[in-house]
Amino acid sequence: MRAARVALKKKEVTLFGKKRYTTLPQKKRKANMTAWSYSSINTFKQCPKKYYHLKVAKDVKDTGSQAMLYGNQVHKAAENFIKEGTPIPKKFEYMNPIVNSLNAIEGDKHCELRFGVAYDGNEHTPTTFFAKDVWWRGIADLIIVDGEKAFLIDYKTGKNAKYADTAQLDLLAAATFTHFPEVNHIKSALAYVVSNEFIKKDHTRELQSLYYATFDEPLEALAAAEEHNVWNAISSPLCGWCPVTSCEHHRKR
Numbered sequence: 001m002r003a004a005r006v007a008l009k010k011k012e013v014t015l016f017g018k019k020r021y022t023t024l025p026q027k028k029r030k031a032n033m034t035a036w037s038y039s040s041i042n043t044f045k046q047c048p049k050k051y052y053h054l055k056v057a058k059d060v061k062d063t064g065s066q067a068m069l070y071g072n073q074v075h076k077a078a079e080n081f082i083k084e085g086t087p088i089p090k091k092f093e094y095m096n097p098i099v100n101s102l103n104a105i106e107g108d109k110h111c112e113l114r115f116g117v118a119y120d121g122n123e124h125t126p127t128t129f130f131a132k133d134v135w136w137r138g139i140a141d142l143i144i145v146d147g148e149k150a151f152l153i154d155y156k157t158g159k160n161a162k163y164a165d166t167a168q169l170d171l172l173a174a175a176t177f178t179h180f181p182e183v184n185h186i187k188s189a190l191a192y193v194v195s196n197e198f199i200k201k202d203h204t205r206e207l208q209s210l211y212y213a214t215f216d217e218p219l220e221a222l223a224a225a226e227e228h229n230v231w232n233a234i235s236s237p238l239c240g241w242c243p244v245t246s247c248e249h250h251r252k253r
């Protein structure tokens with residue numbers, strides 16, 4: 001593993017009326033890259049070295065924090081409630097207002113829907129989560145499809161909606177348009193089940209390719225890192241939570 005910096009060639013594009021810079025080398029990226037997800041690209045953005053150990057060398061495992069385990073239980077409780085009508089366990093009863101309001105929405109409900117999207121450099125097409133041709137994969141906590149409209153929900157167990165990142169909703173909305181050709185409009189939300197807040201967003205089919213482009217810049221950096229096998233360490237306060245204990249920047253919390 002080398003430690004030199006990779007220089008990226010950039011090109012100007014216009015997204016949502018604003019100039020942005022990206023290379024968008026879609027065909028090259030498709031040929032060279034492993035499948036990505038919202039969480040994997042964020043790991044890369046946080047620290048390429050951490051990404052390398054978790055996703056490339058796979059010599060380190062992230063066993064998950066208590067917060068992650070708690071989040072998984074909350075997701076399961078919501079899924080069981082919407083899918084099977086199983087009452088929400090007492091310890092999570094604070095989420096009843098949110099799941100009741102979601103359950104009341106008309107339409108076909110899909111819980112924990114695993115999306116896979118293939119990409120040939122021109123077109124995004126549906127595939128399965130673990131397919132050989134999968135380019136992006138993600139899990140939608142809840143999708144309700146009602147004709148050409150859909151609702152898309154991602155549950156959050158964090159207490160502070162102030163720092164909500166809605167980029168995940170853009171990706172899931174793009175995948176929903178790919179997998180449900182009848183859907184033209186999506187209302188999405190990060191549902192903060194503890195504070196009973198919704199951070200909402202609207203999506204239209206016309207902007208689908210821009211939603212897929214949300215992470216073009218870090219994906220280009222990832223493609224370059226893979227091509228050159230260069231994985232720079234980026235130290236931050238998060239190093240205290242990093243599972244790469246062999247890293248010189250790792251420290252005890």
Ligand code: SF4
Nearest residue numbers: 047050239242247250
């Ligand atoms: S300890 Fe910090 S710098 Fe080292 S791999 Fe982890 S996140 Fe990166």
